Amino acid sequence: MEFREHILENGLEVIAECNPAAYSTAIAFFVKAGSRDENDANSGVSHFLEHMAFKGTPHRTAAEVNRELDEMGSHCNAFTSEEQTVYYATVLPDLQTRAVALLCDIMRPSLREDDFETEKKVIIEEIYKYDDQPPFGAHEKCMASHFGEHPLARNILGSVESVTALTPSAMRAYFEQRYSPGGMVLAAAGNVDFEALVQEAEKQCGQWRAFPTSRQTPPTPAHQSFDFLAHDKAAQQYTVQLSNGPAAEDEARYASRIMATIFGDDCGSRLYWEFVESGLAEYASCGAYEYQGAGLLMTFLCCAPQDTQENIRRLHEMQVAFSQTGVSQDELRRAIAKTSAHVVLQSERPGNRLFSLGSNWIQRRKYRTVKETVQAYQAVTKNDIEAMARRFPLAVNTTLSVGPLTELAAPA
């Protein structure tokens, strides 16, 4: 395993973790563009743009992009989050240069009008699909309540109205604010020929014009509220709770993840024994999520409507107790063992390793080996967890519940 990095003159960073023994080469562009960079007028544009990248460039039609990805036998896809858009492909090592050339090309899409209108229909179908699916918008609505005026309040998909109103020129304007080479990272993992990667990046991206990009990272004060939304099409009740947690830059994030594992991993955690193993809930979990300048602990509870009030009361009691009494050495040891094993197992596939590599770099400009990551988890102590539970109390949260209930009260 060898880490390599290179910066093009226009600011595009090229990084790789090279493992000559790997069977595949995984390549991605990580772009600092997500819903937090949008406004009311262009809500949903980051995600729509991610779709449009596959709809053709000055050199290729949409059908040619799709055909070429398949000709390479690639496993290719893309996703958009609150603060990143990621385009990735995994190919056999011999196809590295061809795959890089194609990924570079689609980073400068044509945004043709007729493709735009056809793809808009696909996006609207995607919005409808999620409307019909659990947790029926509970996550997005809870994010909106928790973050209020903060940019992280924004919904990734946008709404049917905002997407319908988008135009190719509005998308072009957004593109010209976000897709600067300085706001993007070309990352590769697995069987990577780094010299060839840099050479192809120079050839394909060297002439990209650099322009300034910026992102607002206002503070996120703790927020507390309790709301529910009646949704009569749902059978179960879906409750999301958000509390603040360490941000992406905060080294306390390792302790926060171990804390979330102890409290709410989907197996073997306190929430698991209390709610899932007992059959009181279909699902109960807690996880840690980091963003630039902000962090979250998200608790999710899915149960029968008639059990929700009582379950939320129990959950609140557990959260209060967790902040007061801390964790046992045994819980800590187990959480570290399973988290470390998970990190190692995941890293066997370059396709997985790529995401840690790219996210680490785009969030922190840091490279961490698998071993260093495992060591960071192993260094977490009981005191760290207890300090974390006091600094970010789970009981102080934004709660939003969606389901058939027409009455639901905040826990006393």
Added chain:
Amino acid sequence: MSRGRSALRELYVSPPILSHEYENGLVLVAEPMPWLESAAFTLLLPAGCIYDAPNRVGLANLTCEMVQRGCGQRDSRRFVEDLENLGADTSSSVSNTHTSFGGAMLADTLPEVLGIFADLVLRPHLPGEQLEEGKMVCVQEIRAIEDELAQRLMSGLRRRHYPAPYGRSAPGELVAIEQATLQDVQASFQNNYVPRGAILGVAGKIEWESLREHVGKIFADWKDRPQTAPPETPASGGYEHLQQASQQTQIGVAFASVPYADPNYFQARGAIGVLSDGMSSRLFTEVRENRGLCYTVYASMGSAHRGHGAVLCYAGTSTERAQETLDVMTAELIRLGQGVEQGELDRLKARLKSSLIMIQESSQARSSGVAAEWHHLNRVRTLAELGEHVDRLSCQSINAYLAEHPPADFTIVTLGEQPLEPPDGVS
């Protein structure tokens, strides 16, 4: 820097697949992958929901839940905690034919983890005082599916397309779970957690001789017991609409194909690959890319029944565009009967071969792959052999197959606000 390998065929390491049948009927099948640090296992037990009595559909799922509530020297908490201390990422599931347990871990802990699962299979406590909790877990699962419209649609499609009881869904019926007793669970365990028909697939950094010996030792007390195969009744086919208030209409289409063990399987798989694998496939191009009719559309080979192959297709789209989506989908299925083209086949072969090479990076994928292949074939082909099958595919061979087996006699199920007009050719 060295690139290691250059030609495609050299990329298959293709280790020998090793297998052993123990006296009690249990089969161990393993693929050593010495380049990995991990090992994974998949234990298939012939305890799927097809063995549930008609008034107890869901019992296999409840039994799977109950066997994990303590076994051997461990109560349910200790069972989970020991696996976590070993860093084993484990899972369980019930399909129509099997109950399966699986896990991935660092290779040196595999023997100990397998020992815990041997306890689960041989010495579960099936604690009566936890029956109500176990039933509640199963009830939660059934309730959750009510909100998963695509899953409900596909369950409806399988129920209508496969001969009963192969179209069942493992979570089963609420009333069956409510009425199930501890005696039902004990009988389900006794009858179906049997070694004959059980397959333990293992892949990763393993040493064959010691693994074979260890597995023989830990499962030595597992006594062979006869198991009764359920009677089959023919599928109903035809068209059914499931009423549901929703933004989108879910569309499912199924038609007969050949089973996995059939000599023509690769021809059928090749045809469905042209239809649905990749972003240049026909369904993706015609339904999503050219018309923007939906976000998700696919077709896949079903494997619910060893003797009945099937193709299951899905699309989800808004109500007013659902009829057009169904019409375009079925038109593509019928057009497939007219044959595939060289460019399409070349792209498919590239995808299949690259998947075969990349799967060598995952012990988990290989452990379930070798176990499933043994179930269908009573042997396991190496990745190189599978690669040769892909190499041999030609337009001529696929088109000859399609000429004899054109997609037809569709079973269609829709779920949404309004029923659709099924096309001609519904079975």
